[in-house]
Amino acid sequence: MRKILTTLLIAMTMAVMMPANAQVEGMTREQFREYKEAYLKQEMRLADNVAERFFPIYEEYQDKKQKIYSETQALMDKADVATEAEYKEIIRRLRALERAGSNLEDEYLQKFKTVLTYEQIFKLGKAETKFQKHILKELTRSKNSRARK
Template identity: 30%
Template sequence: MKYLFRSLLLLWLLAAIPAVAQPGAGGRQGRMSQLENAKIAYITEKISLTQDQAQRFWPVYNEFTAKRRDLNRRMRETRTNDPDALSEAQVKESLTQALALRQQEVNLEKEYFDKFQKVLNIRQVGKLYQAERQFTKEVIRRVADHRGGPPTTPGTSD
């Protein structure tokens, strides 16, 4: 019964994903909140979190994703669309900053790999990374399908 409820909740939340692609559907914050709830349900299901693990895992994971999101924002800020508009010194500085941020991202991944192992078993940690990739792929596929984007190639894997 518990499995059935979790599966139905997961299906309901994943059905809400196309709303993310709809302009004006509940505002950006509402759509992002729906997406985050769907991700929580998806990851919880895929890595088989117990209630005790979930209470300890989600604060750590949320901290990790906030730090990773900040690094990604900073990486986007260092990118330039037109390197020809910059001096060579500016291009070098931009690329150096991007590399430093990528290194910070690797360091963050290592740090939280260790933290996740304090809450999850190693198999669950592996499933976590896989679930993140699968969830992202599914969201991209559904948004592209909803917007009439290019069809995805069936049968592709990670």
């Protein structure tokens, strides 16, 4: 069971790959969050009262996850022109960020369990992956339609 939950939480982590300040077809960050919440709520079939309790926790989790992702990206960018000693430090810091991400997942799994059933937590991982694919498809479609003009 723990392996399944860990796999789901890793899938949820991948959702961070969409930058927090991303604008999809003119959406503000807040509009994007609302769009994502509506999508997840529908996919997970959350009742309004559950969604009201869940999404503040989820957004807090997403913000913390985004911070770890940003720090990781900054280190990866810095690694393009580093000395051997700097690479050693970068690797040490990347490993620390991996542990921080894993600890964050464990922490928020506990918080999610106070609001969601295990089935809903499972569906969250699937819904996030489906949402990512949906957004990438929309962005590709939009890009292709602009290229044809």
